[in-house]
Amino acid sequence: MRKIRTLLCCALLIGACASPPPQNNQQDKQAELVAVPPEPLNPYPSTYRAGTATTTLIRGATVLTGTGARLDNADVLIANGKIEAVGPNLSAPAGARVIDASGRWVTPGLIDVHSHLGVYPSPGVNAHSDGNEATDPVTANVWSEHGIWPQDPGFQTALEGGITSLQILPGSANLIGGRAVTLKNVPATTYQAMKFPNAPQGLKMACGENPKRVYGGQMRAPSTRMGNVAGYRQAFADAQDYREQWRKYERDVAEYQKKGAEKKDKKDSEEADEPPVPPKRDLKLETLAGAMNGDIRVHIHCYRSDEMAIMVDLSKEFGFKISAFHHAIEAYKIADLLAANGVCGAEWADWWGSKMEMFDGIQENIALTDLPQGGCAIVHSDSDEGIQRLNQEAGKAMSRGNRVGLNIAPERAIRWLTANPARALGIDQFTGTLEQGKMADVVIWNGTPFSVYALAEQVFVDGQLEFDRANPSPQPRSDFLLGQPGAGAQP
């Protein structure tokens, strides 16, 4: 995986990877070559900076680590914004803030892999409708991050529900809707200041009814599921071709540089050859090539088991990996297939039926997705309400699983909204579990988080206390809510 990524990164970033500094009369032309990377590494870089976090010792809690362990009466030590230690009877470093968490439960910060906060914010006025570039079935060139309104009050209410990281996706009107971004859930005036450092981008794709309804209604393709699949295939075939053009260019450059070096050795004074001309950048195909490279994680809105199986074949045809099926109402019918292919199912606990492709929803879906060896279930929201209580959604899913004898313990269920979404987003090396060295994204709950009465009391992001229920007055609120009489979701 990592190898593939590196390899193809070089193919695309020929300039950045290119050989020794050019010299002599080659210099100008070589410099031009260096100056045309097809995609700068990070044109919209994260400016997120973790605050200077107080060293904090959380004492005497029931700790669900997200690794599958439950520690009773355990402590969590946070230092320099990272998890320093988890275990019994940790001693408080000098000057540490000590929080008595007896009777409380502590979990990793929750992660939602499916949110449209900021691109479909509150209030939901026309001017804020920035989540679907529904003008073409393939808009792999658009990035959700360029539509995010950081003042969406929903970010704060999600934080109050324990959400510390979230992926903002384009909507599902299109076959290929564009790139998704992962954010840290901190208040900011720009999205760059929320952008999760070093998190890979996502690619949003959509199966089924939505694209064919949107475009079929305009007498355009796709109007059928056949058209949907043809649309993905043509797009990826174009991207393969595009990738080949860049690979050829890479070879030409190498050849050109080799020739240049030979001429230099021979002290040849004849005129240099014209350098190879790079292919024209195509932002759509660049994104799809990135998905095939593994640089961009593929997230597919897909409900029916038969369609998910088609998408797995599609991914093999074009050599990309599907990170997760989102919504995946029928994942329980093909849980083994998903597990065998390392694909997560990101699902609701109980929503169903508003479309034909949602007609077979069952409340045991999440538990059954998680059941096979290697199964990866995720509780997701796709909702500014649901994201505020992913813990309750998990409680519903866990209890329904247990009601049919699956014996799911809280320490397993917590993975559905911490470690598993971190894995799907490719941020599991940074967050999602309470392990030494991970970001100190931590929630202290007033009791078991899998309860309708559960409330996040304190939420830490990189060790920084971002929400404190006992002291709500200084909590950041969206600019939008200022001066609005009576406004402001009360924690």
Next chain:
Amino acid sequence: MRKLIAIALLGCATLANAQTVLIRGATVHTVGEQGVLTNADVLIRDGKIAAVGSGLSAPADATTVDAKGRALTPGLFGGLSAIGVEEVSLEPTTADAGIILNAPPFEMQWRPEFDVTAAYNPRSVLVPVARVEGLTWTVLAPASAEGGTFVAGQGAAVTLDGRYDAVLTGSRSLFINLGGNANGMSAGSRAGQWMLLDQAIRETRSPNAQDEHLLLHPAGREALAKYLAGGRVVFGVARAAEIRRVIAFAKRYGMKPVIAGGAEAWVVADELAREKVPVLLDALENLPYSFDGIGARLDNAALLQRAGVRIAFTQFNESHNARKVRQLAGNAVAHGLPKDAALAALTVQPAEIFGLAGERGRIARGQVADLVLWNGDPLEVTSAADQVWIAGRPVEMRSRQTELRERYLNGCSRL
């Protein structure tokens, strides 16, 4: 009226099959004067609750159920919904909640005589899905959709036991949706909504009116006239200023108003309490989804209850997952509503609002035996209904979803 009741009872009798059930040793949430009774018994006979107490003796013909201390509550209210009225929301041939006349604004037509209960299908798969989760009744609410009218028509409560004649007598109501979301149905202004309502009332009061631009047909005038004589009108409205206007309007024209939505109801809680206007609300609504609901907050329910306003829980535009209404109640408790008030807002309070409290909403002698036995705290998301009774009959605890579950739980995926 009397005749209607008789017919309804006849319908009951054939279904109820005169079963006698003694539920023993339950934690009985009466939602009435008796509060919560521990280790109590409930006797069901002829579809009604015949006795509530401890140490009741089982009649010879009784089936006994040992509750083992589990919670027993009245059957829950499924909220305003389209259960049995829409099967798949996005499939027009299965979705019957509203009518769309597509009349241009200058020749607007209203059809308040539209009664959505005529579309009710008791054999809908949504009915068992709701029922096995403890929802025993719902109020079918007509919808205002784009191209339709903000006076959506009439709806009524139905029992979810699967009978054809499911409408509960006395619950019929008119539904009117106001505010910014309805601007497209009132020529672009919410003020136009009041203008048009005034016009409709004038037409109703002068039944011989002749004008090519009448809003109402004779049948519509007749329907509206009933509500002007003390009928129940459910106003979908969020903004505090408009809630006050509804109160004044209803008072002026003799309607019995109910607020549905009421994101900013807490702002005018004292007026609602004084005028005895109840509120149907979604306790999870805490974001300013529109400029009508800027003041939305999670303790809306608690604030209203504290002020003495009658509240009941509902979701909006959610029929398939109507069962989530329990979660609303639990969250309201987490944000300050007393637990007993939350359960009441799922049982006796909606029954009161829809004129059914004489028969439903409590566990008391003489009430219809709509009951739910829970495996835990009835408001908790991790709890489920172990057994449901409607009109004294045990509900088969199966639905299309349990059938799907069982098929695939047993490894039938045939990959």
